[in-house]
Amino acid sequence: MSKGTLFDKVWDLHTVGTLASGQTQLFIGLHLIHEVTSPQAFAMLRERGLKVLFPNRTIATVDHIVPTENQARPFADSLAEEMMQALEKNCQDNDITFYNVGCGNQGIVHVIAPELGLTQPGMTIACGDSHTSTHGAFGAIAFGIGTSQVRDVLASQTLALSKLKVRKIEVNGTLNPGVYAKDVILHIIRTLGVKGGVGYAYEYAGTTFEQMSMEERMTVCNMAIEGGARCGYINPDAVTFEYLKGRDFAPHGASWDKAVEWWTHIRSDADADYDDVVVFDAAEISPTVTWGITPGQGIAINQPVPLPNDLPAAERPIAEEAYQYMDLSPGTPIQGTKIDVCFIGSCTNGRISDLREAAKIAKGRHVAEGIKAFVVPGSERVKQQAEAEGLDRIFLDAGFEWREPGCSMCLAMNPDKLQGRQISASSSNRNFKGRQGSSSGRTLLMSPAMVAAAAITGQVSDVRSLLASQ
Secondary structure, eight states: OOBSSHHHHHHHHTEEEEOTTSOEEEEOSEEEEOTTTSHHHHHHHHHHTOOOSOGGGEEEEOOSSOOSSOOOSSOSSHHHHHHHHHHHHHHHHHTOEEEOTTSSOOBOHHHHHHHHTOOOTTOEEEESSGGGGGGGGGTOEEEEOOHHHHHHHHHHSEEEEOOOEEEEEEEESOOOTTOOHHHHHHHHHHHHOTTTTTTEEEEEESHHHHHSOHHHHHHHHHTGGGGTOSEEEOOOOHHHHHHHTTOTTSOOTHHHHHHHHHHHHTSOOTTOBOSEEEEEEGGGOOOEEEOSSSTTOEEETTSBOOOGGGSOGGGHHHHHHHHHHHTOOTTSBSTTOBOSEEEEOHHHHOSHHHHHHHHHHHTTOOOOTTOEEEEOOSBHHHHHHHHHTTHHHHHHHTTOEEOOSSOGGGTOSSSOOOOTTOEEEEOSSOOOTTTTSOTTOEEEEOOHHHHHHHHHHSBOOOHHHHHHTO
């Protein structure tokens, strides 16, 4: 087993005890909740006459079901309104901080916690959402959990978990122009597979990640779960500290200096032992697009949809399923595939830097005829910052819709849905069947800049050609 890694250190520091099952009872430093997975958990507590043990360690927001156009209450969707009211009441009854729509801090849970400084190195973090791995970008160990586990954390501030192995994924070198953090993680997943990380925590290391901003690192860690890993993290460094300094919940004054010293101490040791090590060369990564129905079915923009015989035997059945569902023929180029809807947003790519990169492509151009293109900021703070920089104007002038913060079409638990067989260029994290709201809708995952390029051209395009013509 691994030894001396950040994962091992944080795990040991948060271990309360060992259960009869052999699992570790792990203390959770920060619990994030939203409107979808928490109502049933609170109901379970009430049935047992239990209270929230540490309400000051739980933070709530609304994101999955919130509309991104008309946010007037009551919501037009009666179920969404019911879930909203349940979250409001549960937070009020249990003295839990709730960032509601219009407060200035509402947004996607994995966007607001980092921007508020709630997410910090060395923490254990849990949330009833699979993409909680996002917070690992700060050197935290963050787990997505189910509703019964949300109940457990509310009641005991602990989780029963089996310890993971640790795989070190090194990416070294400088990314080429037009290649982004989203391309890096899609490349990793296509190489190691969607089940390659089962039983592992992924430590992302190497000079490529060291050069990334915190928002880029969040994009990578966000999709660790799509590669089968339970969590993914990056060791904290000067980039991490600079991002956190001065944020609402970050330490201040002498406490800041003490925190930085401790955060530095919990980094993986130089001689740490890993259960596995995989190395990539950044120069070999190209703009990447998914062609199928899992995040692992990805190819470089200049590659064709793979032939069945070019795939490992174990991958051929789901490839055949993907060919039929996506209506794509093996051996045909992915570039030039016609698009109906272009979505920029989500907990993967709805931050200010994502919007800036997409705006570079949109500026001075216009969305192709017949394309529905829209931008959904990840939080109210991101929206405010984007508008202060004039990004909203760039998008609107180019024919994009500019929306209110929320999860939007990433999972379509709100009015933003694909219709029928529409095909979407999406900056989100999953391309499962029906993921974006239509049982027959199709999703192609790519970077925000690539989505903007698809919106401008009306088809899957190489963003590098648009960058070269600027």
